[in-house]
Amino acid sequence: MANNKSFSEDLDKIREKSPLVHSITNYVVMNFTANTLLAIGASPVMAHAPEEMEEMVSISSALVLNIGTLSNKWIESMHIAGKTAKKQGKPVVLDPVGAGATSMRTRSAHELLDEIKPEIIRGNASEILAVAKSRVSTKGVESTLDAEEAVEIAKELAAKTGSVISISGKTDFITDGENIETVEGGDPLMGRITGTGCAASVLTAAFASVNKNYFMAATKAMMAMGAAGEAAAREADAPGTFQIKFIDALYKLDL
Amino acid sequence: MANNKSFSEDLDKIREKSPLVHSITNYVVMNFTANTLLAIGASPVMAHAPEEMEEMVSISSALVLNIGTLSNKWIESMHIAGKTAKKQGKPVVLDPVGAGATSMRTRSAHELLDEIKPEIIRGNASEILAVAKSRVSTKGVESTLDAEEAVEIAKELAAKTGSVISISGKTDFITDGENIETVEGGDPLMGRITGTGCAASVLTAAFASVNKNYFMAATKAMMAMGAAGEAAAREADAPGTFQIKFIDALYKLDL
Amino acid sequence: MANNKSFSEDLDKIREKSPLVHSITNYVVMNFTANTLLAIGASPVMAHAPEEMEEMVSISSALVLNIGTLSNKWIESMHIAGKTAKKQGKPVVLDPVGAGATSMRTRSAHELLDEIKPEIIRGNASEILAVAKSRVSTKGVESTLDAEEAVEIAKELAAKTGSVISISGKTDFITDGENIETVEGGDPLMGRITGTGCAASVLTAAFASVNKNYFMAATKAMMAMGAAGEAAAREADAPGTFQIKFIDALYKLDL
Numbered sequence: 001m002a003n004n005k006s007f008s009e010d011l012d013k014i015r016e017k018s019p020l021v022h023s024i025t026n027y028v029v030m031n032f033t034a035n036t037l038l039a040i041g042a043s044p045v046m047a048h049a050p051e052e053m054e055e056m057v058s059i060s061s062a063l064v065l066n067i068g069t070l071s072n073k074w075i076e077s078m079h080i081a082g083k084t085a086k087k088q089g090k091p092v093v094l095d096p097v098g099a100g101a102t103s104m105r106t107r108s109a110h111e112l113l114d115e116i117k118p119e120i121i122r123g124n125a126s127e128i129l130a131v132a133k134s135r136v137s138t139k140g141v142e143s144t145l146d147a148e149e150a151v152e153i154a155k156e157l158a159a160k161t162g163s164v165i166s167i168s169g170k171t172d173f174i175t176d177g178e179n180i181e182t183v184e185g186g187d188p189l190m191g192r193i194t195g196t197g198c199a200a201s202v203l204t205a206a207f208a209s210v211n212k213n214y215f216m217a218a219t220k221a222m223m224a225m226g227a228a229g230e231a232a233a234r235e236a237d238a239p240g241t242f243q244i245k246f247i248d249a250l251y252k253l254d255l
Numbered sequence: 256m257a258n259n260k261s262f263s264e265d266l267d268k269i270r271e272k273s274p275l276v277h278s279i280t281n282y283v284v285m286n287f288t289a290n291t292l293l294a295i296g297a298s299p300v301m302a303h304a305p306e307e308m309e310e311m312v313s314i315s316s317a318l319v320l321n322i323g324t325l326s327n328k329w330i331e332s333m334h335i336a337g338k339t340a341k342k343q344g345k346p347v348v349l350d351p352v353g354a355g356a357t358s359m360r361t362r363s364a365h366e367l368l369d370e371i372k373p374e375i376i377r378g379n380a381s382e383i384l385a386v387a388k389s390r391v392s393t394k395g396v397e398s399t400l401d402a403e404e405a406v407e408i409a410k411e412l413a414a415k416t417g418s419v420i421s422i423s424g425k426t427d428f429i430t431d432g433e434n435i436e437t438v439e440g441g442d443p444l445m446g447r448i449t450g451t452g453c454a455a456s457v458l459t460a461a462f463a464s465v466n467k468n469y470f471m472a473a474t475k476a477m478m479a480m481g482a483a484g485e486a487a488a489r490e491a492d493a494p495g496t497f498q499i500k501f502i503d504a505l506y507k508l509d510l
Numbered sequence: 511m512a513n514n515k516s517f518s519e520d521l522d523k524i525r526e527k528s529p530l531v532h533s534i535t536n537y538v539v540m541n542f543t544a545n546t547l548l549a550i551g552a553s554p555v556m557a558h559a560p561e562e563m564e565e566m567v568s569i570s571s572a573l574v575l576n577i578g579t580l581s582n583k584w585i586e587s588m589h590i591a592g593k594t595a596k597k598q599g600k601p602v603v604l605d606p607v608g609a610g611a612t613s614m615r616t617r618s619a620h621e622l623l624d625e626i627k628p629e630i631i632r633g634n635a636s637e638i639l640a641v642a643k644s645r646v647s648t649k650g651v652e653s654t655l656d657a658e659e660a661v662e663i664a665k666e667l668a669a670k671t672g673s674v675i676s677i678s679g680k681t682d683f684i685t686d687g688e689n690i691e692t693v694e695g696g697d698p699l700m701g702r703i704t705g706t707g708c709a710a711s712v713l714t715a716a717f718a719s720v721n722k723n724y725f726m727a728a729t730k731a732m733m734a735m736g737a738a739g740e741a742a743a744r745e746a747d748a749p750g751t752f753q754i755k756f757i758d759a760l761y762k763l764d765l
């Protein structure tokens with residue numbers, strides 16, 4: 001299980017190596033997730049032109065595919081980037097933002113899952129359930145919306161796909177298909193700013209770039225989120241200030 | 256006339272129902288307006304792919320069309336989304352950012368006005384005048400730049416189109432073609448951060464999603480802006496801090 | 511050499527005239543650079559549709575071309591906007607973000623350099639070196655990564671192209687091909703938030719819009735960055751707060 005010592009070791013590695021994390025992500029959160037990566041000690045790059053995907057992935061240490069503001073062009077770039085990352089043995093984190101909300105998002109998430117086989121999928125319970133649908137036989141996929149119930153479905157999805165699944169919520173659940181890790185922490189204000197989930201995904205990529213045990217990497221990223229969220233909440237009683245203090249807390253993080 | 260009691264009732268409804276507001280908006284303000292909606296208690300979604308417009312509108316309670324960073328593709332999506340919203344009886348707020356600055360913007364605003372017939376148009380005086388041009392016979396459209404003079408033109412535009420017109424400025428004016436409501440408040444620092452007008456538009460959509468009297472909804476949104484702006488200004492003497500305190504103030508709003 | 515008096519005069523002109531600066535820039539920093547311009551007293555506009563480039567440039571006082579999140583469509587718009595600005599005698603600032611990282615970026619930077627001949631190019635040392643490659647004969651282009659060594663290459667590039675070159679780093683170097691100006695100041699936290707370089711580019715455009723001596727304008731923009739960075743660092747010990755205080759400091763700037 002992830003403990004504070006191994007967490008600190010990986011955090012130190014991020015701060016020392018400053019791994020470049022390439023995100024193809026949604027417009028809404030780009031500034032916030034770039035600052036999230038810089039605060040933890042990693043380096044962000046955002047690029048989406050198909051013409052530069054291979055080169056950009058080649059100089060990066062991890063890739064984030066976030067479908068929050070999709071277009072067909074960007075999906076195409078996600079596939080090119082994803083395939084390049086896999087060929088080069090670099091971890092891919094899929095954030096299926098809004099999967100289940102529209103068929104384009106659900107289908108895009110499924111296609112990325114099937115063709116790229118991301119090392120880690122990070123989403124909230126309903127997004128993970130949308131991804132699991134038609135991939136998992138477990139009853140309850142249709143109706144379950146509770147993170148704790150969703151974790152069994154996620155476990156089956158992880159076992160079937162080989163992807164580590166990270167479900168964020170009041171309690172976070174991370175599973176590799178065999179084991180389940182839980183992470184407590186955070187604060188309700190995290191749900192009152194946009195991009196907290198997306199921030200969790202880029203931190204997951206940062207930890208995955210320094211730890212090939214992706215189950216541990218995904219867990220540690222959620223530990224970082226939880227600790228920073230709690231620290232921020234001690235200094236903020238409203239979401240504007242919270243967002244700023246959250247970035248500060250990631251920078252000062254020392255579990 | 257909107258008073259504090261009816262304002263509080265609508266604010267409570269937003270906080271209770273957390274209506275999903277779908278924005279097709281400009282890149283510059285997406286993070287800020289998403290956080291604006293979360294702060295007031297609503298839920299934001301941003302999506303622009305034509306393929307998912309109908310589904311996204313179908314799960315939303317209101318739609319914002321903001322032409323701040325236009326492209327032909329996005330205009331196409333705005334029309335699809337707008338028509339879907341109208342078919343489903345969901346309020347559409349048009350924010351004609353920069354109408355008058357380029358012919359593409361003026362034309363796009365006119366086409367959205369004519370084809371979608373938005374429930375509410377919110378802009379500053381010069382944008383509203385640009386929209387009114389060739390739609391309104393009142394003299395002075397060519398030269399007027401003062402909000403107080405613009406309101407008569409806006410009133411005629413509202414009467415002719417059936418859209419409620421909301422003009423933001425030092426004093427805000429809202430008209431349904433018969434009545435004119437004025438809202439005082441705010442602070443000059445609101446003009447020193449980007450996206451204040453766009454924030455007013457998404458708040459207008461949030462209030463319109465809980466109050467079918469769109470004249471009242473538009474007025475209450477400007478009351479929220481004014482009150483939050485004043486509260487933020489009490490804690491900030493410069494625009495960086497102001498932006499943060501404005502979000503905090505919306506969250507804490509209790510007229 | 512730039513002194514505090516001439517700096518203050520140009521700053522006053524920006525605050526008085528509020529020049530409109532048109533940016534075609536990357537998605538990540540749009541909100542931050544728009545707020546940077548508003549804080550210093552200028553006005554931002556972002557637009558990228560080829561159809562409105564000529565009109566938008568016509569009402570603007572300066573143009574920023576930033577290749578941070580490129581696509582072929584946007585490059586096309588950059589060329590239209592750049593040519594229009596040159597025809598109208600308006601200063602163009604090129605920010606070759608990530609030049610050297612991918613061949614698409616390097617090629618785009620070279621094409622913009624050759625075809626638009628920007629008045630000022632602002633980047634970090636490695637970006638400037640990537641732009642200089644194949645344009646400058648000086649040995650060391652291949653390997654040099656140090657700002658102080660890069661400045662000689664930049665000087666040759668400036669002499670050959672006629673563009674003022676502004677290299678940001680711990681010490682900033684500005685050269686017109688004959689003279690070299692250095693600017694100290696700033697803070698390491700500037701490297702821990704995204705968009706500091708992009709902010710320097712829009713400030714460079716703002717100063718260039720009020721001072722036709724582009725060597726001086728570029729220098730003064732870096733003086734503003736340095737002074738605001740130092741002021742922000744006095745009030746912040748982490749990057750979230752730093753970003754906010756940096757905007758505040760630009761607003762309060764009074765060297």
